[in-house]
Amino acid sequence: MPSSGPADPLSMALANRLVGNSSFDSALEATLTGATLKFTHETAVAITGATADCTLNGETVQQHAVITVQTGDVLSIGSAVDGVRSYVAFAGGLLADEILGSASTYMTAEFGGHHGRALENGDELRLFDANKVAPPLETPPEFRLPILSSWTIRAGGSCETGSLKNPQRLFDRRFTIANRSDRMGIKLEGETFATDSDGQMPSVPVFPGTVQCPQDGSLFVMSVDAGTTGGYPRVAKIARMDLHILGQLRPGNRLTLIERSDEDAARELREKHAYWKAWLPDIAEII
8 A cells, every 4th residue: 555645745734834734634636637616614725736827716816825715715726837736725624534544545445535536526525623713824935846847856776776787877867757647656758778687576665756667668756656566676766855846747847867875865855854844843754
């Protein structure tokens, strides 16, 4: 069973922070096409993540700011312009089905979240604490994540990097995010690789951020819904501090992996935690 949860946990934490929730309170993750919500109760919401045109009753509202809604209001989150996933947090959090201590939806097995599936037209969601009040608040500019079309992500070698016949091409090369990309994995195009095992080996553990090289030589980056084992060489790993970026990689985007040793990656993770702690005190649990 994968960890599930938000593909971009930092963006979800930012949305929850605005409405006064815990970083991990249940929120909505809208992928590419956005969402339209009609409210039957006064509350406050916040939208972060992918850039999109957002309106309340037809009037433009901003991301990274608390939005107060009244009974009967209609909030529309448009299709993603840049990035992939928008996050909508509600003051008091969403009431959701829990399993194994998590309210994440795992659609493959059909459990958690809202009946174990994606939302459909007419679904009714309820708040865990409908009386919670969120005062006006905006994310400070220095904590608003840039949503790009060309990304640079830190990475390092992994268990089977040595099986590559052309390892020098892993780093500082520009890949393209392929259409074959989802919460399970992201295919990289533009460079192909050969391995001593021809891309096959006995199944071994994999995690979000593991970079595999199957028989066709294209790289696959395991994302938040990655399986627990895989039978392809693990030729690289995405550094922990940049895993949240995987949730915003859009087909057609450019991606460059820059090499980091384990020691440098650990140091830069501590530096990133120190930077974000002023706004998100529990940042070490988020990324």
